[in-house]
């Protein structure tokens with residue numbers, strides 16, 4: 074069994090086992106549709122009586138092989154790919170929360186997800202209460218309401234680099250009869266497997282480290298198969314009562330604890346929203362996954378070296394990196410990320426906006442990009458890019474000082490990265 078092997082072996086080989094004479098590499102099934110001999114055969118697929126492919130908006134064999142690999146890496150029972158990380162997070166929440174419901178979320182999450190939950194999902198009638206990622210059990214408990222349907226957080230938050238106390242969040246979610254959904258994009262299953270700490274659903278923007286080369290936008294959702302929907306049937310009617318749009322199937326009955334969540338998500342949300350990943354993108358994603366374990370070790374090593382170097386420089390006001398002993402999230406990082414966190418480091422330059430401008434212009438290896446987590450080192454100054462409409466005072470109030478730089482350390486030699494940073498600091 075592939076699950077008997079260690080994660081490094083699963084990165085390379087899980088999800089696809091060719092038979093004799095079949096392609097060694099996952100085939101790209103570039104076909105929108107699939108042929109059947111009788112309409113009865115096809116009818117069974119539409120009724121979810123038989124499993125198989127009929128239209129690539131719902132499922133495609135290439136995507137399913139890659140989803141199976143990610144499911145194995147996270148230690149889940151079922152998984153699916155989506156067109157992007159945004160789609161993965163939206164589906165994971167909307168699969169169980171609808172108009173009139175409520176979500177509890179860590180406040181320290183990716184800006185796109187924050188906007189999705191606080192603005193767009195609010196328009197759909199789903200409310201949210203945000204809590205700090207390191208809040209006390211009492212604070213967390215107070216955030217729940219009778220109509221709460223899920224708890225959400227990120228293992229390592231982008232870009233704040235806070236670490237979620239997964240065990241505490243899982244315990245609170247389960248005490249209130251709802252699942253914990255964890256976006257594990259920055260840690261990857263090589264660094265942390267949230268399901269082992271009590272998470273029920275894991276999501277990814279595969280666009281980041283999983284792809285790792287900046288080549289394809291994508292997302293993934295993995296179900297742990299541990300959350301007992303039927304035990305909380307009153308909260309989850311979508312899973313526990315008949316679906317009229319699928320001939321009265323009750324997902325939690327027909328597909329059980331291991332398969333209900335992903336089957337419903339595919340059958341309803343993929344059918345109706347169509348946020349599919351293309352087979353070609355899934356193929357690129359799999360190439361990235363084959364070396365994920367090798368690359369993550371180097372990203373972490375480079376991030377750590379750069380953070381340690383920056384921490385002793387006189388031009389630097391502060392460094393935010395949970396791998397540094399003085400960081401407020403260091404203890405949580407040691408617990409959840411014992412093999413290293415990620416390659417993203419953020420730091421504040423003493424000279425504010427002007428110093429950041431000079432520093433970034435001077436860098437030769439690190440490119441200025443709104444991206445993170447790929448093979449090439451890149452950096453961003455929020456004050457002059459993503460947050461440029463804000464004044465220095467507004468930035469300060471939002472916890473994003475004008476001199477803050479987010480650097481995503483790639484796979485280059487760390488001595489070269491440090492020399493590049495050093496010469497740019499000296500130019501300020």
Ligand SMILES: *Cc1c(COP(=O)(O)O)cnc(C)c1O
Nearest residue numbers: 157158159183231258278280291
């Ligand atoms: C980038 C990112 C997303 C959004 O993913 P896309 O693939 O860009 O849609 C979601 N969560 C985290 C933590 C991210 O870093």
